[in-house]
Amino acid sequence: MKIFYFNYLIFFISLFVIGYSIPDSDGTEFITSFLYKEAKNTSAISLTLYFIPSVQNPSNITIRYYSLLKNQTVISTVTPNYGTLNSKQFLYNDVISEGHLSLGVAVNVTDPRIFISSKTPIKVIAKLYNMENSQGDMYIVPPITFAGTTYLIKLPPAVLGKYQLFHILALENQNVNVQLATVNDLMNHTASQNFTIDGRVGFPQKLISSIFSGKRKSFYIKSSGPILITAAVTGADLNAFMINSTTLNINNYDYAAFMPQPIGLWNGKTMLTTKDRRVTVGEHTVALDVSPSDVIGFNILPIVTYTNINSIKGSPVSIPTQQVTEYKIDNDKVTEFATRSSHAVAVWIRYGSPGATLNQTLHGMYLHYIPESTQFINGVTQFIALNVGDYFEVYVENYNNNAIMTLNGQNIVFNNQIARQLDFFNKTYTVFKLSIPQQGINTFNSSLNYIGYVISKVNSNSNTAYGYLTGFNKSKIQTYWAANGTTPATHSPMGGSTISTTPLPKGSSSTTPLPKKSSSTVGGSSIETTTKSASKIGIYSISITFIYIFVSLIIFI
Numbered sequence: 001m002k003i004f005y006f007n008y009l010i011f012f013i014s015l016f017v018i019g020y021s022i023p024d025s026d027g028t029e030f031i032t033s034f035l036y037k038e039a040k041n042t043s044a045i046s047l048t049l050y051f052i053p054s055v056q057n058p059s060n061i062t063i064r065y066y067s068l069l070k071n072q073t074v075i076s077t078v079t080p081n082y083g084t085l086n087s088k089q090f091l092y093n094d095v096i097s098e099g100h101l102s103l104g105v106a107v108n109v110t111d112p113r114i115f116i117s118s119k120t121p122i123k124v125i126a127k128l129y130n131m132e133n134s135q136g137d138m139y140i141v142p143p144i145t146f147a148g149t150t151y152l153i154k155l156p157p158a159v160l161g162k163y164q165l166f167h168i169l170a171l172e173n174q175n176v177n178v179q180l181a182t183v184n185d186l187m188n189h190t191a192s193q194n195f196t197i198d199g200r201v202g203f204p205q206k207l208i209s210s211i212f213s214g215k216r217k218s219f220y221i222k223s224s225g226p227i228l229i230t231a232a233v234t235g236a237d238l239n240a241f242m243i244n245s246t247t248l249n250i251n252n253y254d255y256a257a258f259m260p261q262p263i264g265l266w267n268g269k270t271m272l273t274t275k276d277r278r279v280t281v282g283e284h285t286v287a288l289d290v291s292p293s294d295v296i297g298f299n300i301l302p303i304v305t306y307t308n309i310n311s312i313k314g315s316p317v318s319i320p321t322q323q324v325t326e327y328k329i330d331n332d333k334v335t336e337f338a339t340r341s342s343h344a345v346a347v348w349i350r351y352g353s354p355g356a357t358l359n360q361t362l363h364g365m366y367l368h369y370i371p372e373s374t375q376f377i378n379g380v381t382q383f384i385a386l387n388v389g390d391y392f393e394v395y396v397e398n399y400n401n402n403a404i405m406t407l408n409g410q411n412i413v414f415n416n417q418i419a420r421q422l423d424f425f426n427k428t429y430t431v432f433k434l435s436i437p438q439q440g441i442n443t444f445n446s447s448l449n450y451i452g453y454v455i456s457k458v459n460s461n462s463n464t465a466y467g468y469l470t471g472f473n474k475s476k477i478q479t480y481w482a483a484n485g486t487t488p489a490t491h492s493p494m495g496g497s498t499i500s501t502t503p504l505p506k507g508s509s510s511t512t513p514l515p516k517k518s519s520s521t522v523g524g525s526s527i528e529t530t531t532k533s534a535s536k537i538g539i540y541s542i543s544i545t546f547i548y549i550f551v552s553l554i555i556f557i
Contacts, residue, residue, distance in 0.1 A: 021377065021378050021379025021380065022054045022055075022121055022379075023123075023377040023381065023471040023472060023473055024143075024145070024146075024472070024473040024474045025123065025140060025142050025143070025146070025471045025472050025473070026054045026121040026122060026123045026143075026471065027121055027122070027142070027143025027144070027145060028117065028118050028119065028120070028121055028122070028143065029115075029116070029117055029143055029144050029145075030115070030116040030117075030124050030141050030142075030143050030144060031113050031114070031115055031116070031144055031169055031171065031172070031228050032049070032113075032114050032116070032124070032126055032141040032228075032230060032259065033095075033112040033113055033114060033167045033169060033205075033230045034047050034090065034095055034096055034112070034114075034126070034128055034230075035096075035128075035165040035166075035167060035230055035231070035232035035234075035257060036092070036096050036128065036165075036232070036234060036255075037098065037100075037102075037163050037165060037209060037234055038098065038163075038234075039092060039096075039130075040132075041132060042091075042092035042093055043092070044130055044131045044132045045092045045128065045129075045130055045131075046089065046127070046128070046129040046130075046131055046136075047089060047090040047091075047092060047095065047096075047127075047128055048087050048088070048089050048090075048126070048127045048128075048129070049063070049087060049088045049090075049114070049116070049124060049125070049126055049127075049141075050085065050086065050087050050124070050125040050126075050127065050384055051078060051080050051086040051087065051088070051116075051118075051122050051123070051124060052086070052122060052123040052124075052125070052382045052383075052384070052441070053080050053081070053082045053086070053120065053121075053122050054120065054121040054122060054123065055082065055120050055121065056082050057082070057120075058080045058081075058082060058118070058120045058122065059118055059119035059120045060077050060078065060079050060080075060118070060119075061077065061078040061079075061080055061086075061116060061117070061118045061122065062075065062076075062077055062116070062117045062118070063075070063076050063077070063078065063088055063114065063115070063116055063117075064114075064115040064117075064201070065090075065095060065111075065113065065114045065115065066110065066111040066112075066113070066201060066202045067094050067095075068093060068094050068095065068096075068097055068110060069091070069093060069094045070094075072202075073201055073202060076088065080122070083382075083441060083443075084441065085384065085440050085441055090114075095112060095114065096112070097109055097110045097112070100207055100209050101209065102163055102209040102210060102211040103209075103210070103211075103212075104182055104191070104208065104209075104210035104212060104217075105180075105182075105191070105193055105208065106168065106178075106180050106193055106195055106206040106207070106208050107206070107207055107208075107209070108204035108205075108206065108207075109167070109204060109205055109206065109207035110204060111201065111202050111203060111204060111205055112167055112169075112205060112207075113169050113172075113201075113205060115172065115201070116141075123140070123382065123471065124140070124141035125138055125139070125140055125141065125383075125384060125468065126138065126139050126140075126141055126257075127466075128232075128255065128257060130255065133462065133464070134459070134462040134464045135253075135254050135255040135364075135462075135464050136255050136464070136466060137232075137254075137255055137256050137257045137258075137366050137367070137465075137466045137467075137468075138366075138384070138386075138454070138466045138467075138468045139257055139258040139259055139367075139368065139468050139469075140259070140368075140468050140469050140470065140471070141259060142259060142261075144171055144226075144228070145474070146228075146261065146262075146474070147171060147226035147227060147228050147262075148226060148227070148261070148262020148263075149222065149223045149224070149225065149226060149227070149262065150220075150221070150222050150223070150262055150263050150264075150265070150294060151219075151220075151221040151222075151227075151229050151260055151261075151262050151263065151291075152218060152219070152220050152221075152263050152291035152292070152322065152323070152324060152347070153166070153218070153219045153221070153229065153231055153260050153289075153291070153324070153349075154216075154217065154218045154219070154289050154291075154324035154326065154349075155213065155231060155232075155233050155236075155367075156233055156236045156237065156240065156256065156286075156287075156351050156365065156367075157213045157236070157237045157240045158211075158213040158233050158234065158235045158236060158237060158253070159235045159236075159237045159249075159250045159251075159252070159253045160250045161211075161235070161250065162211075162233070162234045162235025162236075162253060163209050163210060163211055163213075163233070163234045163235070164208075164209075164210040164213045164217075164231075164232075164233050165207070165208065165209050165210075165231070165232045165233070165234065166207070166208040166219065166229060166230070166231050166232075167205060167206070167207060167229065167230040167231075168180075168197065168205060168206040168207075168208070168221060168227055168229060169197075169205050169227060169228045169229070169230065170197040170198070170199035170205065170225075170227055171199055171225070171226055171227070171228070172199055172200075172201060173199045173200055174199040174225055174226070175196060175197065175198050175199050175225075176196070176197050176199070176223045176224050176225040176226075176227055177194070177195075177196050177223065177224040178194070178195055178196070178197060178206070178221065178222070178223045178224070178227070179192065179193070179194050179221075179222045179223075180192065180193045180194075180195070180208070180219065180220070180221055181193075181219075181220040181222075181322065182217060182218070182219055182220075183217070183218045183220065183322065183323050184216060184217045184218075197227070213233075216326075218322070218323040218324045220322045220323075228259065229259060229260045230257070230259055231257065231258060231259070231260055231367070232255070232256065232257035232258075233255070233256050233257075233365075233367075234255055235253035235254070235255070236253055236254050236255070236256045236365045237252070237253055238252040238253055238254060238353075238361050238362040238363075238364070238365060238463060239252050239361055239362075241286050241287060241328060241351075241358055241362070242358055242359065242360065242361070243330070243358045243359060249361075252361050252362075252463065254362075254364040254365045254463065254464050254465060255464075256365045256366050256367045257367065258349070258366075258367040258368050258369065258468070259369075260347075260349065260369065261347055261369050262347075263291050263292065263293045263294065263345065263347050264293035264294070264344050264345045265293055265294045265295075265296070265344065266293050266294070266295045266296065266301065266343045266344030267296050268295065268296050268297050268298065269481060269482060270343070270479040270480060270481055270482060271342055271343060271479065271480055271482050272341065272342055272343065272344065272345075272477050272478075272479055273477070273478055273479070273480055274373070274374060274476075274477060275340050275341060275342050275477075276339075276340065276341040276342075276344070276345045276346055276372045276477060277338065277339070277340050277372055277373045277425060278338060278339050278346075278348050278370050278371070278372050278373070279336070279337070279338040279373075279395060279422060279424070279425070279429050280336075280337055280338070280348075280350060280370060280395075281335060281336055281337075281393075281422070281431055282329050282331045282334045282335040282336065282337065282356075283331070283335070283355070283356070283433070284352050284353060284354055284355065284356050284391075284393065284455050284467075285329045285331075285337070285350060285351070285352055285353075285356055286328070286329060286351040286352065286353050286356045286358075286362060286365065287326055287327060287328045287329060287351040288326070288327045288329065288337065288348055288349070288350055288351070288370075289324045289325070289326055289327075289348065289349040289351070290303070290319060290324065290325045290326075290327065290339065290346050290347070290348055291324050291346065291347040291348075291349070292319050292320075292321050292325070292341075292344070292346050292347075293321070293343075293344035293345050293346065293347075294321055294322065294344075295321050295343075295344065298321070299320060299321050299322070300318040300319065300320055300321060301318065301319055301321055301341070301343060301344060301346065302316060302317070302318050302341075302342075302343065303316075303317060303318075303319060303339050303340065303341045303346050304316050304317070304339065304340045304341075305317055305327070305337070305338070305339050306336075306337070306338040306339070306340070306424040306425075307333075307334050307335075307336060307337055307338075308334065308335045308336040308423060309333065309334070311336070311422075311423035311424040312423075312424070314338075314340065314424070319346070328358070329356070329358075330358060331356055331357050331358060332357075332358075332359075336422050336423065336424070338422070338424045338425065340425075345372065345475070345477065347369070348369070348370035349367060349368070349369060349370070350367065350368055350369075350370050351365060351367060352365065352366045352367070352368065352453075352455065352465070352467045353365050353366070353465055354391075354455060354456055354457055354458040354459075354465050355458050361463065362463070363458045363459065363460060363463050363465060364456070364459065364462075364463050364464040364465025364466075365465060366455075366456075366465050366466050366467030366468070367467075368453060368467055368468050368469045369469055369472075370451075370469075371451055371469070371472040371473075372475060372477065373397065373449075374473070374475055374476035374477050375451070375472045375473045375474065375475055375476075376395075376397055376449035376450055376451050376472070376473065377449065377450065377451065377471050377472060377473055378446060378447065378448060378449050378450065379445065379446070380443060380444070380445050381443075381444050381445075381452060381470050381471045382441055382442065382443050382444075383441075383442055383444070383452070383454050383470040383471075384440065384441060384442075384454070385436040385438070385439055385440065385442055385454060386439065386456065386466065387436075387439060387456065387457060388436065388437065388438060388439055389435055389436065389457050390435075390436045390454060390455065390456050390457050391433055391434065391435065391436065391454070391455040391456075391457065392407065392432075392433075392434040392436050392442070392444060392452055392453070392454060392455075392470075393431065393432070393433055393434075393452065393453045393454075393455055394431070394432045394434065394444065394446075394450050394451070394452040394453075395429050395430070395431050395432075395450060395451050395452075396429070396430045396431075396432065396446065396448050396449070396450045397428060397429060397448055397449040397450065398428060398448060398449075399414065399421070399430040399448060401414075403446070403447055403448050404445070404446065404447040405432075405444075405445065405446045405447070405448070406443075406444070406445045406446075407434055407436075407437070407442065407443070407444050407445075408437060408438065408442055408443055409443075410437075412432065412434065414430070414432075418432055418433055418434060419431065419432045419433070436454070444470075451469070451472060452469075452470045452471070453467060453468065453469055453470065454466075454467060454468055454470060455467045
């Protein structure tokens with residue numbers, strides 16, 4: 001019993017030493033927006049921002065946005081309470097403008113940005129919900145410190161009459177020049193567009209609305225300064241990923257939305273330390289979009305993919321840059337999936353669905369970012385569940401029997417009913433699928449590094465779903481100079497799951513000139529070509545070691 005309490009004491013003291021382990025995705029300044037188009041009944045569309053304070057005594061939260069109904073900036077205040085559901089609702093006609101062309105090009109849109117400020121850190125989660133058909137989604141809103149300059153995005157196809165939508169948002173009072181390139185290999189076509197966005201409040205931002213969605217259209221967005229992106233599909237096709245499907249049913253669709261993360265840049269001469277490693281399981285996964293970093297001098301990025309079929313050596317593959325490579329997950333064969341990149345980050349987006357299978361219509365769809373391993377968090381995270389029995393899917397690093405893990409104060413112990421160890425990367429990762437016991441705010445706590453996702457349970461009545469990432473850190477990956485530089489090699493594609501790629505048009509190379517610099521931005525953090533400094537980690541380790549010895553003497557003497 002002494003050992004049990006001793007472990008708890010060390011855990012909480014260590015959290016205090018490292019600053020309560022507040023994730024970087026909890027912040028003080030945020031910008032987001034809501035996306036929809038041609039709502040039949042605007043009063044049925046519920047738009048909500050949730051605020052979860054990171055500290056016991058939070059400050060007031062200030063919300064500003066340009067009101068379409070009042071034609072002026074509106075300011076409101078939310079007084080949050082720790083451990084309760086704090087929210088702000090918006091009227092559809094006040095923050096979503098209509099009447100824009102849907103040709104897949106960037107057009108001006110009345111400023112859709114919602115600015116959120118707090119003196120103490122908070123987590124922000126957005127929700128759009130259609131009260132008439134239960135369609136909608138939730139997504140985490142990262143703080144503006146995660147804004148980047150280069151994005152590569154692909155969305156799931158929409159059914160006939162529905163749309164793929166993007167907002168391109170400048171930071172406040174920061175003007176940016178933006179280049180947009182749209183690549184669709186089915187038509188062997190690349191379209192480019194250049195424009196400027198004024199960052200002042202009330203000035204137009206950019207909207208991309210596309211009714212010609214397709215499975216293999218990639219959007220490459222490059223900016224002169226940091227920007228944020230909101231992306232959504234108003235009617236994601238729930239039959240689009242079925243194997244050998246010839247069914248055309250425009251009524252099987254769901255709304256899905258998220259805020260993408262930026263890609264990086266590889267100069268061809270550096271390597272990553274540590275490597276970019278990302279993992280997921282096949283359950284609840286329809287497909288994975290992999291967005292490679294830009295590469296100076298080449299139009300491919302080499303990565304290694306792993307599945308439960310090939311979990312040790314993996315399969316080397318070269319993916320084209322400035323386009324998204326899609327890995328469709330055949331759930332009958334692929335139960336685990338991972339990638340490793342040694343040269344530059346390869347960003348993941350998950351197309352998720354509860355109990356996903358490619359043999360029938362999906363039970364709804366959601367989209368979210370999958371962080372790499374250095375973005376894992378530890379300590380406490382709070383999240384929102386809409387229903388009792390929804391799932392918390394959590395990936396834990398280096399799980400052991402001495403680990404402390406709780407959900408709403410209840411201990412979590414490994415058993416084969418709720419957890420399994422993933423085979424790749426020397427069995428470093430263990431995934432837990434936990435049933436969420438209550439609606440509203442829930443609290444997960446772990447002494448180990450982890451990443452977690454909220455996933456709705458199957459709703460066979462409406463075929464709707466939601467899912468989102470609950471929190472993540474900035475990337476800690478750094479680079480070092482290779483002795484003689486490195487060169488991308490050509491590899492064969494991965495086996496074991498269906499691959500759909502969007503290659504560059506014939507005769508093309510990297511179509512956008514890339515800046516000459518020795519650092520890149522990943523998830524809002526600069527990746528420098530320097531050796532990794534361990535001073536901060538060393539201070540934490542030494543502090544915890546002394547505390548450990550001191551408490552040991554108190555308890556065991």
